[in-house]
Each structure stands twice: as structure tokens, then as C-alpha cells.
Amino acid sequence: MSKRLQNCFARVRAQKRCALVTFLTAGDPNRECSQRLFEQLAESSVDLLEIGMPFSDPVADGETIQLASKRALSQGTTLTSVLALAAELRRKYLDLPIVLMGYANPVHSFGIEKFATQAEQSGIDGVILVDVPPEEDAPYISALKKSNIALIRLVTPTSDDARLHTICNTDKCKGFIYVVSVAGTTGRKQALEGDLEQLAARLRKNSSLPLVAGFGVRSREQIAMFARYFDGVVVGSALVEEVANSHSCEDACARLQKTVAELQKGLGKNNQSS
Template sequence: MTRIDDTFARLRAEGKKAFVSYIMAGDPDFETSREIVLGLPGAGVDIIELGLPFTDPMADGPTIQLAGQRALANGQTLDRTLQIARDLRVRDDRTPIVLMGYYNPIHSRGVPLFLEQAKAAGIDGLIVVDLPPEEDAELCIPAQKAGLNFIRLATPTTDDRRLPTVLQNTSGFVYYVSITGITGAAAAQATDVGPEVARIKAATNLPVIVGFGIRTPESARAIAEVADGAVVGSAIVSEVAQGRTPAEILAFVKSLADGAHSA
């Protein structure tokens, strides 16, 4: 049982859906992003997705691309990203942290060393969007052996023939991408998402969390009503980009978390 498994078990017992928030590590700078991450559990976040900045984030829209560029320009590295996780663990040993990003920085570090360092920092799971299931031996299987969940993305184009391959080594939860395209590109619609979540849940016992295109407490609630929880990323990162203070950003996050938890 990982922290992610424990979190979903607790939420089920409480009759609540999960709220997952994404924040880019190092955006707009190390100290500000660290302050925001440390405040996320208190704002009602059940699982933290911690973005690892990368120079070529092909699945992300302009909002998160620019966040990564700001972070890299201000000296954010893999080591500094893991430091944020370590700092959170000093005060919070319950909230799961999922490191989300691309394979290149991990490959550059070397998989065995990276997994050792991530586990020691308190990382609970990985979302690596550019490693398909056909490459599971590269990182997914070693990560599972190291005690980290490997979370896979399913999309509107993941048909019934492809779905078993996507699910075969997935653990923790399934991240359903509600729209076709890049992050922040369109609004998620619960009427479209509901049948797709049901289709995925018929093929797995894992929780299904929905992300992309959720920007308001109302949409977080609507999506959480048809899934096991909601993920918000670009809308939060946009608040960072607009120069909001950590307190203002965390208040916005709390409104989203309250929306998802009211489902």
C-alpha cells in the first residue's frame, strides 16, 4: 500500500472524491513554488502533482510550457524539485506526491539513481507522459519494484483494443485526459467524460481521475460527480503566471478542492 492507495481508501471511507492539484516546481521561482506546495494540503488537496520542468513539454499547452520556461530560467533542476518534496515531507507524511513530467531528465540522471533519490525524497508516484506502455521495462517496472506507483494516461482516443495495454502495469490511479489535445486547450464536459470513465472502470479496479480543461469549482464538482476525482493544473498555473501571491493561489485552490469534495 502506497500513500496514494491509502488516500483513496480514506476518501472512499469518507464518501468523498479526490482533488488533485498540479504545480510546476520552480515557477515562478524556487521559494514561491515551495511555499505554494507546502500550503496545498491545508487548502484541501488530496494528491499533489509536482511538475518537473523540461525544455520540450510536447503534451502541454502554452500555460504550462511557459511555467516550465520560467522555472528553468530561474535555475530549477531535478535536485531542487526533489528538495521541495523533501521539505513537504518534514511537515506532512500523508499527502501523496506524484512527480509529473518527461523522461529525458530521468534518463539523464540514470533510472536506478533517480528512483533511489525520488523514493528517499518522499515521491509516491510518477506520470511520465512520453513513455508508452511498450517501454515499460525502461522505467515503469523498475519504479513499481522500487515502491512507486506508475500512473498512466488514458485519452478519448484510447479505444477498447488499446485500453488493456495502457492498464497492464498502471498502479495508483488512471489519469483520464478529458479532451483531445494539449493542456489548457478546452473545457471538460461531464456529459462527455462520464461514459468514458465508466468504460475505463469496467476494465480496472483502479480509481479514475479526470484532468485537462477544469478551471472552476463548478467544473471540478461536475467532473468529480462522474469520476473518482478531478485534477486541475493550467488554471492554477495561470494564477502563478499572473503574479498572485501564494495566499491568493492557495485560496483559489481551496475553492476548487471544495468543489470537487462537494460532489
């Protein structure tokens, strides 16, 4: 696993808290502002940046991220420009883990090997491809492995024990495990605590990797609940909405700063039944 990912989870564990992972779509609302927004998140001390690679047909995403992808694509965002944005962030923030998230086709079209090489040059630590399940991920894993980049596998509430076992295979499952906390698209349904507890317990039996949960997480209170069971929590749609509702890039930065500060108050594992 990349040193940056390892260090990140070791640090938050030492601080007895959960990592805050933030998602924004690259290129939304435009290239220049998008760069500033990611820098704002880094300056706000989020623990891990997740950069969305926009795709024309994002079937796992709810309306908020669909619209963000559309705005980004209409601004001419390409996989090359996403990698350039990541490289720029890497120059400024040497230790901050950066993970790309998106769909198979842009990577397939770019060329899997070429993508892995360029992602390494851009300082990427992990890649999440939501429509590439274990049945199809062999060529992606083998290319990314050569670049020392983890292909982050996903588990969902519908993954039964046999599947969890397959997904958590220690040779293939690297970096962390992305726990899709609800059966649904991004930004919509919210998970119930009992379900989260069960899913986390089943996962801990199968893997020693950090567990990072997302989908439908919007508030400090929810984060506090997730922090009891997981090592990291992803907030995406709620931040994308802040950007969409802002009237300028300064306003968007200010909104992100405020929202992140609020969310960070929920990360502690202290006084929680863990």
C-alpha cells in the same frame, strides 16, 4: 500501491467526495517561492500534490505550463532540485501523497535507476511521464517498482477498448489511472459530460484503480461534473495562471488559498447521480 495513495482514495471515498489533485511546476516562479506555494496547497488540505518536473520541450502542454516550465528552468531548476523540494514537503507532510509529472528525457538523462532510488528517498508515491506510453514504459516500471513507486499510466479519449485493456494491465498499471479528459494539450479544451461518462464507464470495466481526470479543468462547476464519474480531479493550468498573475509570493499564496477553497466546494458526490 503506496499506503499514502491507498489511504487518500479510501478517505475521500468514505467522505463521499472526489479528491482534489493540484499541479504546479516545481521552481516556478523561483525555488523559494515554489516551496511556499506547495506548502500553501498542503495547508489548504488538497488531497494529492502533483509536482511538475520542468522540461525544455513540453509537447503535451499548453502555453500556461510551457511558460511555467521556462520560468522554472531559467531559475536553475533541475531534477535534483525538484527531488529536494519534494523531500522537504515530505518532511513536513507525512501523509500527503506526492506525484511527480514530467517528460522522459530528464529522467533518462539522470538515469532511470538512480531516479527511482532518489525519488523513493524523497518520499515520492507516483511518477507520471506523459511521453512514455505502455510501448516504452517497461524499464521505468521495473526501476520504480523496486522503490515501491507507481508509474501512473495515462488514458485518453482516443484510447480504444483494446488499448484500455493493455493500459489497465494489473501487473503494470498501479497507483491510479490518469484520465486525460480531452484530446489536446493542458489547459485548453474542456471535456463534455457525455464523453466523460462514457470514458469512465469503459475504464471501470477494465480496472478497479482510482480514476483521476485532468486537462482543462478550471472551475468549481466543472469539478462537480467530474466528481460524478471520477475519484480525483486535477487542476493545473488554472493554478499556474494564478501564480503567474500574482505580484508577490504572498499574493500568490493568497490566490491559491482562495482558489482551492472555491474548487473544494465542487468535490462532493452528495446529491449527484453517481
